[in-house]
Amino acid sequence: MKTTAKGDRASLTPDLCVIGAGSAGLSVASIAASLGASVVLVERHRMGGECLNVGCVPSKALLAAAHRAHEIRRSEPFGVGAGEPAIDPAKVRDHVRNAVAAIAPMDSAERYRAMGVHVIEGEARFTGTGTAMAGGQIIQARRFVIAIGSRPAIPPIPGLDQVPYLTNDTLFDLGETPEHLVVIGGGAVGVEMAQAYRRLGSAVTILEAGERILAKEDPEMAAVVERALRAEGVAIRAGRGVEQVAPGPEGRFAVDLEGGERIEGSHLLVAAGRQPVFDGLDLEAAGIETDKSGIVVGRSLKTSNRRVFAIGDCVGGAGAGARFTHAANHQAGLVIRCALFGLPVRYGSAPVPRVLYTDPEFAAVGLSEEEARARHGAFRILRWSFADTDRARAERATTGHVKAIVTRRGRILGCSIVGARAGELIVPWVLALNKGLKVSDLAGLVYPYPTFSEVTKGAAVEFLRPSAQNPWLRRLMGLVRRLG
Incomplete structure (x- = not known):
């Protein structure tokens, strides 16, 4: 230079x-x-920007701490007694900071x-x-x-500027467990942080103006995540916008929703997207x-x-x-x-997967069912449940399923997975989409047993199942049987 x-x-x-x-x-x-x-x-x-300092790295470190707490609570069915975990919020914050500090030299x-x-x-x-x-x-x-x-992005909510609120830029400096965390926004960040803090001992309420949380994702798959959140005690208010936020005593606040409901909280997280x-x-x-x-x-x-x-x-x-x-x-x-x-390039030609790091995880690539209906006249939906996979049963991780969208000839249009380790399990589907492989190519692979990867095999083999009913195939088997 x-x-x-x-x-x-x-x-x-x-x-x-x-x-x-x-x-x-x-x-x-x-x-x-x-x-x-x-x-x-x-x-x-x-x-390092947002990802290192206030995004991907600290959020996944916080989720990891919350996951450890949750695993302690649910260890009894494995024959391991533990009880309620002791959570030190200052040490959780230190864990998050240490994760960032360990990666920072690379950036x-x-x-x-x-x-x-x-x-x-x-x-x-x-x-x-x-x-x-x-x-x-x-x-x-x-x-x-x-x-x-x-x-x-900070939405123009009346009174919001009158109360202290958190964003992902400030959340990870929190050295206390919120008594009641109210989250404005039911997208990826809001949902992940809601589950994390619920597992760390906070009461949590998600406020989403749209009809449902994770509105951009397949409703069938998003519903699995929503049921898991509700089962853990996360309160969800969807379909009603926030009318105003009002300050309360001792740093508390109240959020008024359309329809008249008022929700009081100790900490407010604004997770309404980015700009x-x-x-x-x-x-x-x-x-x-x-x-x-x-x-x-x-x-x-x-x-x-x-x-x-x-x-x-x-x-x-x-x-x-x-x-x-x-x-x-x-x-x-x-x-x-x-x-x-000076080479020509075209962004959007390669499939880009996305992952939501809740428990269960959600991952997707390619077209959703709704998008496939808009673009293709005929297609098939292949499903396989985690409950039908031996490794998932052994680990009591049976929530969720694979949902693959394929043409009648087996060309893969898209896949979404909700369940344990979905972020890893989506990778073969990404490869298949990128290389133009058919679902029969995935069905023909040898999968190690017992692993979670068998959910992919199960879904892929579903495409071949109708072939087993082919009358000519049955006649051939009969002929071979008669020949001895």
């Missing part, structure tokens, strides 16, 4: 300038540097500088269609990649279009400025949708191909 003088300021001219050091930006920077490209990486806040500025990446810890601002400023330096990159992420943040970037100076969903990109992940790409949570337009870390990493690989090698 060249450094040139422009007036009295230094000017950097890298192959790539990556703005944002969350999962998406770090992936671009590390891949590009490993290929020998010159890279400038700009981060104004914390290396640190020092590590990326050791890779040869020029890291600037400061705020970036576009000054033209091909230039930006950061850390007092002018950056004239051949290509820019915006990966600035998002922040919690992209463009503060200070001056995208207009670079000719970059935005809308309410984020930075507008096409399938190539290019913005309206052909020299600038956008990936991750800040993306809108044709690139919006799957706002997951693994989706952002996939986008990073596509940007490298296009920005460094």
Whole structure:
């Protein structure tokens, strides 16, 4: 990378300038540097972004602690007496922090500088269609990649600004067990955290304005998760919006719902989604279009400025949708191909799975039943219950089932799984979709016994079952029988 003088300021001219050091930006920077490209990486806040600091890592660490508590409570049927677990909320918080701290060096500025990446810890601002400023330096990159992420969306609820509330940006600093946690939002974050805190000893209520929680998922599969939450004591109020929030004594509050119900709580978690943040970037100076969903990109992940790409949570337009870390990493690989090698790419052509880390877990890839009905005239639904799998029975993890959507010829359109280890069990279905395999290919695999993976075999073999009723097949067996 060249450094040139422009007036009295230094000017950097890298192959790539990556703005944002969350999962998406770090992936671009590390891949590009490993290929020998010159890279400038700009981060104004914390290396690792949301995923490391306030998202994926701390939330899964908290869920792991909650899972341990739940397993102690349910150990009696295994012949192991334990009773009610003793929960130390400060130590739970320390566990979460330790998980983040253990991973942080992998995302640190020092590590990326050791890779040869020029890291600037400061705020970036576009000054033209091909230039930006950061850390007092002018950056004239051949290509820019915006990966600035998002922040919690705060709904315009009357009175919300009058009470203290938590978001995922602040939740993991909590060193106490809420007496009654009220969660606004029945999406993935709200549902995961509701179950976690219920298992850690809090009373929990989920408020969802839509008709049901997990509204974007298959109703059949979401209902399994909802039943599990209710069975553990999570209260759910769906189909009624929040009219207002009112402060109460000693830091408490009350939430008034449509229809007149009032719910009082000690802690309020707002989990109403996320929104992209463009503060200070001056995208207009670079000719970059935005809308309410984020930075507008096409399938190539290019913005309206052909020299600038956008990936991750800040993306809108044709690139919006799957706002997951693994989706952002996939986008990073596509940007490298296009920005460094000039190869055509098309985001959305590869199946991107999604996972909800509740207990039971939920995972899905490809089309849902509703989407398949809209796009395909005829298809089959294959189901297999965890209760029909020996390993699940041995571990008393029989809740849930596999639901696969296939054409009559066996081409896989989509699959969803709710049950133990669904996030792992979805992977062969992702591979099958990506490689155009048929469900008979999955049925023909040899699965180790006894493992949870046999739920995939069970669902796949269901596709072959009607063939056993073929009269010609039965005549053939009869002929072979007569021949001895």
